[in-house]
Amino acid sequence: MSGQPLLDVKGLTCRFGGLLAVEEMELAVPRSQLAGLIGPNGAGKTTVFNLLTGRVKPASGSILFEGRPLIGLKANRINRLGLARTFQNIRLFSELTVMDNVLVGFHGGLKANFISAVLRLPSYRAEERRILARAEEILELMGLMEQAQERAGNLAYGQQRLLEIGRALATSPSLLLLDEPAAGMNPQETLALSALVRRLRDELKLTVLLIEHDMHFVMNLCEELTVLDHGKVIARGAPQAVQRDQAVIEAYLGVSPAKCASTENGDA
Amino acid sequence: MIRALLRRLNAGPLPPPQATRRRDFWLSLVAVAVMAVGLRLLETGLSAYWVQMICLAGLNVVLAVSYNLINGVTGQFSLSPNAFMACGAYVTALLTLSPAEKSLSFILEPLVWPLSVISLPLPMALMIAGLVTALLGFVMGFPVFRVRDDYLAIVTLGFGEVIRVVANNAQSVTNGPLGLKGITHLTTVWWAWGLCLAAAFVVTRLIRSSYGLALKAIREDEVAAETMGIDIFWHKMLAFMVSAFFQGVAGGLLAHLITTISPNLFTFFLTFNLLIMIVVGGLGSTTGAVLAAVLVTFGGEWLRVVEEPLSLFGYEIPGIAGMRMVVFSLILVGFMIFMRRGLLGRNEFTWRWLTALAGRRSENK
């Protein structure tokens, strides 16, 4: 049980037309790890998230989550198995209140059927009370309790990112996929986010896989990094090791390190 | 202005739910009692024509509220209420008409057994009609919810036409273009407004429940809703079937209000009327739909003035038949261009709002 990773991706390949968006990707995320997925723009990171959550169908490969194959399942089924995500281009239900956004997250796990909901039978009422209490806990954790009755679209950008995480938490996931959670945040917010993600792992025993461009954030938070370039994994390992990797530096700078060094010298 | 006020008064931290629930319950009960007394007075005090209009207004409220559930709340732009009303009207009429009446009507081809011998009391017939219509919605839902937006609109419109064509041709069930005559006038103010209460109760409770949140989430962002674990197909289907059920029952009551039905009664025109109501009320607002349904029903009567000859300063202006619909279509286009969110937007009149308003009044004193 402990030997098997929570998420196990093998040979994952995805094509858009003639373009190979993801090619033969391998990825294993052990339970309770803070993993990072980085790479230059257009490397296929978000496509990997879309493949994992069932929005895009792969051409080949396998995805095992807690030992279960995910390929072919609908997005909502995958979520119910314990895989939740946030979106790079925030996709909140912006006309709904902050509280309602979180409550929607709980709906997928609701046991009461719609007749008992309409009739407000005791079983539904008990469940509703429990959900409401847990939603408040989540908002408290996100520091959004004050804005609970605010329209989600009215929140500040950084708060919207937090609410997306809160909404994902409401689906009670075991693996949380964060797509550029720090994008658009100021340094203080980023710092708080770092602490929050760590708390999620430590206190809620969540496993986290995140995409992020803020290298400082990634290097400080993640325990293992996978680097993607043109749909291929070009490096993997501890942040410090990846940082020094030749292939990674080339991918990010687009030139060979030697050349890079020489221009640096020239500038100096 | 109404919208801004509603938004402001409905905002702010929620009061303890238990206490307000109980207060809202009693307030609702009082409102229902007041409505019942009002209807009783109107029923006895008004001419048969106006009583008929009040019934029609009630049915329009049912239709608009249930139509708003799928179009406004769930955001699936269906154009099929005329199909559902036709289904409900035919099923109810075929179940309640007496065998003798049926054999009189079906002159070209006899009605198929067992419909030819059945004659049920109205409540049972309405219940069956609602369920059959919901079943029709279920069957339609499979192709309909494979598509979205304007395609969904066209497919649902297409189903409306198909139902009409079937009603025109399935001689041995529907009596074809001749339609059904001699349906007993059973729809009273109590039936129409009783159904209103039932529809408003079910739809409001549904919208306020976790299921309603899921429906709104689907309207806001389908992809995000699905990623949050919501089965969007079945939730759309749920809203569609609940909507179909009430439209079917309302269709049945309509048949028993106007006593004669034929396929050409159930054209896209009916759907257009409802569309105006939910657009004017504000797509997504149940109380807006109620308000607009009443406004449009009586507004239509009021507009009859323009269709009747008028004498002004000694000049005779001839009545212009059909002018009402010209005005209505202009209203629809005008709302879309100048006031897209309708009278109430997505806000609701709530007890909370009313008490907040009363509270402000007393504070001002």
Place this chain on the structure above:
Amino acid sequence: MDALQQLINGLTLGSLYALIAIGYTMVYGILRLINFAHGDVLMVGCYLAWFASAQFGLPWWVSLAGSMALTAALGMLIDLGAYRPLRSAPRISALITAIGVSFFLENLGLVIFGGRPKAFARPEIFNELYHWGGLRVLSLSVWVPLITALILAVLLYVLYRTRLGMAMRALSRDLVTVRLMGIDTDRVVAATFAIGSALAAAGGIFWAMKYPQINPLMGIMPGLKAFVAAVLGGIGNVVGAMLGGLLLGLAEILLVAWMPELAGYRDALAFVLLIAFLIFRPQGLLGEKTT
């Protein structure tokens, strides 16, 4: 022999659907708007032609050309007054507006022209009856496909060989980018409405000659079916609209010819085909797959 007769009938009907479908498909291709009022614009075109011929005694081709010109102007007017204010609104708002415009035209038609159908005279040239072997063919049935083919050829020339056509095709790819490139998109859209409406008028007038009568609600069914034809062909594609129109016309005629007991269900066939296509080939005959 009988099959050939049906083929000719189907071809004629299909050509009429095609002429109307082209306007739908061009507007949808650019604005992603189902112009519900298209069928009613057609009706107005027919009444204009009727006034020109029956009231003023103009020759048929003059009234056809005049009606097409005026209907083109009507199309542009509708775009200007009803659709342009909603360009940045949600698509459904524009669709509701289109439904409103459709009802406005129908009911205004009822108010002005009255509900009673008017006889629409068939000009001499279209009224000859040919006997070829066992075939009985009205000259109109021969002319309509020919004229349709001619119009399509001209339209394809405009689309692929002129600056306006290029702008239209670019617009259907990406309206925003084209606007950023400094092209007056409103004018191109207006031109699209003008062309589509003129073709609808032409289709409507031949439709009126075929039946031969007109009424204010005559545009509803041909309009809906032509939209279905546009979807069958692959919406946004002019040649596809042509093919879709022919397919629908032939299918309807063949249904009636081979299964006369189902003749009454003819008006439902278009929607059954529509549903089947949306399930099995949503991009239509010639359309590209989109998400």
